[in-house]
Amino acid sequence: MTRIGIINPNSTSSMTTAIGAAALRAAHKTTEIIAMQNDRGPASIEGAVDGARAVPGLLDCIERAERGGAMDAYIIACFDDTGLDAARMLTRKPVIGIGEAAARIAAMISRRFTIITTLPVSIPVLEDNLVRYGLASVGTVRASGIPVLGLEADPSAALSTIGEGIRDALRVDRSGAIVLGCAGMADMAQQLSDLHSVPVVEGVSAAVRLAELLTSLELQPRATRTALPRHCSDDVGPR
Structure with a gap:
């Protein structure tokens, strides 16, 4: 089974729920979708300032998941691809921006x-x-x-x-x-x-399908890990 962590970089829980549901609809039946939310992020991301404010908590979502070691890939569910380059340096798993x-x-x-x-x-x-x-x-x-x-x-x-x-x-x-x-x-x-x-x-469906493809190809990018503060919750749970 493939486990994909999809991260909402903003702190609006209704959007996290909707994103998780959209990802699940796009996913293969053997893929598990875990929706995560950046609790320290802005309510929405509109422009560069909101994006910059969202990055620390977004990166912490990935670091927290990496400590558990359970994810096969990550998706950043903001169309700005907020924090994408930095996120890819935290893990050897595929990280995809929608x-x-x-x-x-x-x-x-x-x-x-x-x-x-x-x-x-x-x-x-x-x-x-x-x-x-x-x-x-x-x-x-x-x-x-x-x-x-x-x-x-x-x-x-x-x-x-x-x-x-x-x-x-x-x-x-x-x-x-x-x-x-x-x-x-x-x-x-x-x-x-x-x-x-x-x-x-x-982008959600596109990213889910690409994440499934990349994990099936077993391609692992190199990464540089950095310790970050802990501000992320994933209590939304599996979708």
């Missing part, structure tokens, strides 16, 4: 793709990540204007607003695939794909 996973898969199925994110403050982070991943020439980023926590507050309105962004991406960006730029959008992917007749990639 942003990188979704963008790489979108680039495999279309010559151009558009990321629909939450607020404009997130655009510079995601654009910088596309540069780092070598995908800036094929990926663009649009903001829906919906705060992260607003996705839960009014899902119907969020679906309509994101749909408007998709229509603009298809017409203006000439994109052949859409990437949903927030873990909180995971449940909308299939409905949006059906409504707009376009492939819609969401």
Whole structure:
């Protein structure tokens, strides 16, 4: 059995529960999903400041899990790929960011793709990540204007607003695939794909499938371990 730890870098428990459920739906029946939450993180991550504040507790989630030795891979469930490089230095297990996973898969199925994110403050982070991943020439980023926590507050309105962004991406960006730029959008992917007749990639499912693939290939990256303070809870438990 493969055990994947999926970490919500923010401290909103309802999002942790939703992320764990989305990961479980994407996982193979022999994969166990363990949802973890950064209790010292911000309520949501919108832009570079929130991301920086989330990193210490996020890294502690991985260190705590490594002490138990039970995980085969980790997923960082923030589309900004918060703390991804540092996390990969703490473990020899695969660590996957949902942003990188979704963008790489979108680039495999279309010559151009558009990321629909939450607020404009997130655009510079995601654009910088596309540069780092070598995908800036094929990926663009649009903001829906919906705060992260607003996705839960009014899902119907969020679906309509994101749909408007998709229509603009298809017409203006000439994109052949859409990437949903927030873990909180995971449940909308299939409905949006059906409504707009376009492939819609969401990062949680993409990351789960990649984590399963990497663990099956038994590829272990080298890592440098560093002791960190303990601020993480995983009392959400297996999903």
